[in-house]
Amino acid sequence: xxxxxxxxxxxxxxxxxxxxxxxxxxxxxxxxxxxxxxxxxxxxxxxxxxxxxxx
Numbered sequence: 001x002x003x004x005x006x007x008x009x010x011x012x013x014x015x016x017x018x019x020x021x022x023x024x025x026x027x028x029x030x031x032x033x034x035x036x037x038x039x040x041x042x043x044x045x046x047x048x049x050x051x052x053x054x055x
Contacts, residue, residue, distance in 0.1 A: 004041075004045060005042050005045050005046070008038040008039075008041055008042050008045075009038075009042065011034060011038050012034075012035050012038050012039055012042075015031040015032070015034040015035045015038070016031070016035055018030075018031035019031045019032050019035065
C-alpha cells in the first residue's frame with residue numbers, strides 16, 4: 001500500500017495541474033474527480049497502515 005500512496009499522490013499532483021490549466025471543462029471536471037477519489041483512497045490507505053494521512 002505504501003507504493004500505491006505514492007502513486008496516487010503523483011496522480012493527484014498531475015490532476016491538480018489539469019484542473020488549473022485544462023481548457024476543456026469536461027477534462028477539468030474529470031481531473032477534479034480524480035483528485036477527490038485518489039485523495040480519499042490515500043486516507044483509507046493511511047488508516048489501514050495506522051499512520052498519518054499524506055496531504
